[in-house]
Amino acid sequence: MEHIPSPTVDLVSLAPVLVLSVFAMMVLLVDLYVKRDKTLVIFISLVGLLMTAISAFAKFDLPVHSFNDSYVVDELSVFFIMIFTLSSALAILLSIDYNKREGIRMGEYYSLILLCTVGMILLASSTDMIMIFLGIEIVSICLYVLAGIRRSDPKSNEAALKYFLLGAFATGFLLYGMTLVYGATGTTKLGLIAELIREEQIASKPLMLMGIVLLIIGFGFKVASVPFHMWAPDVYHGAPTPVTAFMAVGPKAAAFAAFFRVFAEAMPVLSPSWESLLCIVAVLSMFIGNVGAIMQTNIKRLLAYSSVSHVGYILIAVIAKNSLGSSSLVFYMLAYAFMIFGAFGIVILIGRKENEMLEIADYSGLAYKHPLMAISMSVFLLSLGGMPPLAGFVAKFYIFSAAIKEGFVTLVVLAVLNSVISFYYYLKVIVYMYMKEPEGEFQISLAPMTVFVVVIAMVGTAGLGIFPDPILYFTQH
Amino acid sequence: MSEYFFISLAAIVAIGVVAVLLLLSTILGPRNPNRAKLTPYECGIIPQEEAKGRYPVRFATLAMLFIIFDIEVVFMYPWAVSLGELKLFGLLEMVVFIAILGIAYIYIWGRGGLEWD
């Protein structure tokens, strides 16, 4: 019998994934036996995320390639693991009070968030298309379930079903794209693809180009860029609010990490063929996201459309494909995480058991009753719009400068124009809060954990805006 | 000549047997249908509705459980064949694999996925 070659196993570099998987399974089992009280489950989840974040630093001499070059630990992945664990921890904290209020008593909820994070880590750290696919599948399947976790709510069911059907469809596109690229190059390893496509002969194969288009479609769906954004508003609307916040940050960041690895790192040689396509997608995302957001009356849908437009901005970082692009990508995702979790934290705080208060009109006169809350919401919204000196401004600034360095001036001008448009709808909410009379009673019980998340988000948003240097230093080195 | 060729031979013969049986029953049997014969059997009661409709969701969940476990079993076949070569490494890998599967199993059991009522 032939000898079976064993892969280069390096469990230390896989430590974050392993730690988090073990904790996710632990949560699953503990929940079976501790049915009533979710405190223990939540505690284990948070400890697991903390341990994961620590174990991400297990390797020193970066980058480390392992498992036959299909898994890599480098600065980008370590930084992304930080973002993932942070956003998952924030999502879990945000869920504590929300789940109590809405009667979501399933311990699987926390386990799914952890497993989703496992998928995100795999996605951000893999340098093999098969691994990327597996990562995307792990993330997506967890999200399908999370979106529909409020089983008795038809909106939640609708969200899960829509997300699942479209997501499965898009996964098909992604897989086809990978297959075609594999057909053209004969490998699924991103490192090898990068070398192979230096040859004109392989790079100009129609298979390759077709594969790239399909990959863009697949990834475009996963990050909700126009014209593959249709699911986003409905899913964001129907999913439980903490899940919405989680979906808008973690999985999106992970998909962008993979996006960046596939396009900017493995295929920069081919950029003439995908650059213009991505530019169109980016510009469309910004425009349609912003214009769509203007017409919304529901705060969750508004934030969904705004996240579509943010995808447009972030895509510019992928298009820029330089080292500044990657560092601005992670910086943007971090800033975005704080802003989104803050905004959704406020949305959760304002809602109550029977009425989630999701209409923008419900925010009328918030400033008179709860000035602090109105101020924090305004800060988050303005930061999303890109107002200096908040985090959103610095993040956008770095992405734009990365693009200008590569000569994409028109793109940047369009993006800046869009930022201006976006202020219209962000300000609309602020106008409701400050300049309208209150319509009904606010019955706000300040749930401690949610307030805690909002405070963290506030510190993050303001801190990153005013003192971006330490984080930027970290992202660039 | 591949051994699989003989399997296709066997398949052809099996198809032949099936075809002969079906044909014979069609040719030899008499044919005088009436209404009572052509309605579905329901112990003599006239059927009120189509039989195709809703059926217990337990069957669907069972199918899902089967898929999960069957795929694990499929992974075990090549492992079992080459265990003699993989030695302790193979055994440990399978112990980890089955442990993860076992957690899923305990979870399904605990959540009542294996109850049938």
Next chain:
Amino acid sequence: MIDDIVHFFEPYIYLIVGGVKAIIIAVALTAVVPGLVWLERRLMGRFQVRLGPNRVGPFGLGQPISDSIKLLFKESIIQSSADKFLFHLAPAIVVFTAILSFAVIPITQPFEIFGQTIGPWIANIDSGILFIFAISGMGIYGKVIAGLSSNSKYSLMGGLRSSAQMISYELTLGIAALSIIVMTGSLNLVDMVKSQEAVPFILVQPLAFLLFFIAGVAETNRAPFDLPEAEQELVAGFHTEYTGMKFAMFFMGEYINMVTMSSLVTLLFLGGWNTYILPQNALTGFLAFAFKVLFLLCFFIWLRSTFPRIRYDRLMTFGWKFLLPIAIFNLLLTSALKVL
């Protein structure tokens, strides 16, 4: 002259031999079914202290033959709301998969005849046991399609129950077989028999044998696991609406599956054609194999007349909560013993 003919056919000899083997096995399987029916009815009669069929021919041997002729001449009724094509397809699948899955079963050791070495199997493939599982697994389709296409409530329930039961016990069946695969390191059935030359695996792997046999009884829908066709509650389940030969085809499939399952148990656990005490050649090998299979078939019938049908939820619980963990435990134990 004869030399010329032989010379002409020489390149095709494998084809002729293969074809003849395929036909012999298919015909033998088809012919063995009436015999089995007779055996079952006679034995059941004995078990229940009555005579069983004894009027037609000596010992009632003519009874199954006249029964099958009668079935051929019966009207085949297809109720009007049934799906005609699927309705015909279902029994075809059942018989087809039953016959085909026997293709890889070696019934004795290879022997020489006219200077040709002939393997007493249709095909000797490396994935033998997988092939059997795959093909007999396809048989489930026949039952489900029968249940769906009949458009009758009893049929639907029977089809669903049948598929649920069969997929549940397939897991145990597969994992129990894995213990043997771990021991032999091969999926090939001939290799498996060869590695039992010294001692049959039933002595080494009694637990796996029990699991495999129980799961096998459930897989073939035999009592006490015959819920899909429970005549008292489901009026024969998925084949309620079938008449005449098509009805008989389901029974053919079931009996052939019984033979295949008995053969598989023989090959995996009872040492196949190894005679152990008698001198070993192709003929005694075949006799040993046939004797073991026949013994198992009688055991099947014995089970049927001994045990009452178990309740459906108990059946599922038994498969999932009892057999499956034990099977996995046995597999781990076996592989640990093999490695350490």
